[in-house]
Amino acid sequence: MRALATAFLRTPTPAFAVLRAFVLGSLVALSFFALENLNKELRLSLSVWTEGRSPLQIYHAFRDQTFDERQVVTRSALNGGWQPHVVEFRGYRDVTLFRIDPMTARGALQLGPVVLTGRWSEVTLRGSDLERALSAWNDLRVTSVDRETLRLEATGPDPHFNLVVPDTLFDPPLARLTAAAALLGAMAGLAWLTLEIVAAFLRRFFPFVYVRARSALMFGWVLPVLVCAGLSYHASDNITDSPVLGDAIQNLLIARNVYQHNTFSIDNSALYARPSNFREPLPPLVVGLYLKALLPAGQHPSFAQLRAGDKTRFVKLSNLIWVFAGLVGVWLLMIRLTRHGVAGLAATLLAYLYFFHAPAYIDSLYTELPTATLLIWCTYALFRAVRKLQARYFAAAGVLMGLLALCKASFFYIGWAALLLLVLVMLFSRRDPKATRWQVLRWGAVAGLCMSLTLAPWMLRNQLQFGYSQVSDRGGLILAGRATLNHMSDEEVLGLLYEKSPQLYRRLVEGTRFAAKPGDFERGGRWQRLNRGVSSFFESDRRAAYEGQPDGVVSFHFKAGAEAKRRLNALRAQGVPHAEQVLDQAMKREAMAMIQADPWRHIWMSGPFLWHGFWSFQKFEIPLIDPDLQEVLVESLNLAAGAALLAAFVFGLFAQRPRLIALTVMPVGLLLFYAFLTHNIPRYSTPAHPLMLVVLVVAAHRSLAWARHRVGRLGLLSAPWGRALRRRAPLVRG
Template identity: 30%
Template sequence: MSATFIRRLTTITAAAVGLLIVWLLVQDFDVISPDGLGDDATQNVRSSINFARYGTYSSLPISPDVVPGFRREPVPNVLLALYLRVANVLSPGLLDQANQPFSDAFLLVVKQINLVWAAALFFGLWLIAALVFSPLLAAHGLAGLQILIVNHFFVLKTIDVMNTELIAGMILVWLSAMLLLAARTRSWLWLLVSGVVFGLLALTKATGAYVALALLPLIALALSGISRKFWISLLAVSFGFALAVMPWLVRNQIHFSKPVIAEGGGDVLMIRSVFNEMTGSQFVDAFYVYAPIAVRRDLLGPWMKLSSDDFSCEGRLAVFNRKLDCDRLALEEGRFADVLSFYQRGKRAIPWSLSLDGDQKKSMALRRFQERPLNALVTSVPLGWRGIWGFRAKKWPSIVLNIAAYGSLLLAPALALLERRLSWLFVSIVPLSFFAFYSLFSHFLPRYSMPLIPAAIVCLTMVAVDLGARLFSRLPSAAMPPVRLI
């Protein structure tokens, strides 16, 4: 094929990807409904309304006299507040939502901001494809395929809720793109931008702050090696991170004497500290409990002699069931020692029996971790298994795709070392660090790993392209493979 024909075909495929994005956004718009919000999402929306109407960031009930708070991470809700201010100009009275539940019309308007995050996610995936795949014609085609898969398994499951998974997944993708640009250009400016995006991620998911402590030096080392440039790289990416995070930390120090991003970590740590008490048999049973239903039914159930009946109060799997009637009754009657499930013991029974506040829960949980460090490490294996199933797949083809994608994400850093290719590292290192953190310090609800789906799909595509190029190189023809990693 002539170079002119290839250029024209590349332009056509680029236009096709753009049209695909528009078409998917139209389809996603139809999914948005006036359905109510969960507890976390309600706190997010209240934080936005309080900030938009009264200039006070707080998840408490909407009021002119509301006091500042820091229960929820700020970036998604501050951006939502700005969006609501604009929407209120176009539709006066929109922010008059002091009474709850929120009106249907208001919920429809609020949820439409998710279309912005979805569009940004799609364009981020397109940019990454252009940065890691060659030629550009193939990159466009692979971008379209990735966008379709991510829309089906991630966007459609988050577009109608107001939790932070969708925007977190979008920021993770753009952070990978900025790191890839920094690696390609070796410019401190892109490292500075990467640091800012990393900071925005931490202000969206507070876990990012802990992850950054370990990864910022590693990113600088990967780009510059052990040389004088290392310190320039570390300064650039760290300064960008501080530029994004410090205003919020200063605000919380002034109001609460706590330079932290959000509260609530004590609850998760306390729950996880109870999970660390798993016995050997419960460790094994957890792989059945946290597997998709099809895997339980067709494989693990018959092999382990377990079924859904074992989740009852008298069953072998009762400790894994957070909705036991006997636990609910025990909590109502103050019989905290009789609570069975790990979750209810950590979330309610222990804190209620000792009247612990948030800081006390965090302190006690950390002491429990220190008392059982090996247990915490071992328990991360079944909880990591739980987190792998972020696709929430129900049928075997989707289950296979799920395990292949997350397997590729876990494999990517090793491939970065073997192939000495930074693209593997910068696409995977931040999502994988989130995965490791959740495995070690949380009970790892599958919802926590949903923002990792786009990065996992990119890694799976990279693995497929890499394997394809290796197989192509074994053919007698000396031609270049039709698609390859840059």
């Protein structure tokens, strides 16, 4: 890539400049034309009225494919009201069929107009047209039809129907597309030719400026920042106006109260906001400041507008701050590790495709995205600290550890453990004469002090408000849930291994007792207590948890919540001040007692929970490749990246390599902490994914360097094909 760019810049002949501009413009036009033809964007919009509150599920299938549990979108529904649902699909394959499960119980149901919007056309179905378009009815019957509305009755526990997508939605207008591609190619060629003219002018009349500009563009900060900014802009396409769901609702509530009331509170009120400490403060603080900076003065959008209204996409666009910072951090870390721009670009693109571009992280307000970004920068600071052996880098690492703890409370413990381990490895390593015993201890103390000072304001606030200084309230509930899960049966452990397992494992165990059979995760099935998702008992579990009735709950997940709600109601009835904090401390003590009663069972169960959360790489669709093969590629990448991270950590620990420990200790700490002390759903381990990919690219870079060195020692690079190998392997330079 450098050689090509250098050749382009050094050739002064005008004819060649025009030829290069033409070639570039043609490539841009052809790429645009191909991508627009491959692009199969589709939007499904529908309005549903249900008699009771129930989740709605939308499955989608591609051409010549069947429905898959991994290809489903879940939305909540109002109780006795109309609820609009908008689902967008972006990819390179035609979505040809939908299966819509509007509810999970018997009752009345109404469907308003259904709108299918492709990239080039739109189809609206309503009333009798909608009835004719639907097929494969199950547990549903039509009661009446008018011009706008289709009224139905759910007659069984599994009501659903199919909707076929017309092929015309994916047919592009070739004439308009060709004209647009030609115009874009001409603009790109003209821009390149202009740059060539400017470069030739500077090279001839201002050579010093030309050299500085060329160096900044090719080898400095300019190219990484431009690429990361472009990727961040591209990521905004995956941020939609879909509702904020799950735990992200709590982050949005706190952000709204920071914006409107200048306080951290989980109250949903426009008039008051009582201070709370239910979640970590940093992510909602960033969103609240973003709203303060960009919303017009005096504008106070309601929580409904922010969660599922006209301000929803606007508030989620704040995620681009973390996306850009995370991508720049990956590139910068790779430059420090390999001193090679191509390796930096490769790691940045992988991190973008499999994390920073994934809607699961950027189209919501979960804390995984900010955690991943801070984890990258904290690892960068630790690596620089160990390499430079300067107190300022240890201080920066301490500050970033504190910020990580304010983003995920688990890093309060992970940070201290990681810092202690790094100091011990540096003490025993003695690889650098400057790293004397007292110097290492002083650097560790600087990092610990800076971490403590970063956390001090928040912990002091909690001490003054609630009488305790912990970062967040939720630790007791999560630990109690994990201690309860230790007592699942061995049969349920098999379900834990299967539930989030890769397809490679599922194919291996197919037909054995290790594999799921129909009904295993439903009521009465052997793995029913593991099902925290949509099921025939999901709504009854949710209601029982909300009302504090653990005896009416099936799943482990809702039983823990129901028990906590029951005890919280009792404490509030007794007039106990700060009941949430009192309950959290009590549950934490009880959970620790349960773990200490059978510590070996807890340690043994950490293995299945590590497996349960490990397989969490998001799929990135690759054009023209079979979906099953894509699944295998993603799972293989997940395995290779995770294995590289864990192997690098273990090798660094036993070989006493402080730099390897600095690179791996924080993400490995995250994986082990969540496997050991939580139920470890796959979302928990995702902040480690960018650093997994960084370690994998570094391992590939070092392997290529080793192979090149071995070939060189054998004298094979002196042969003609050997010289060609040297020219074609720029990744191993430096």
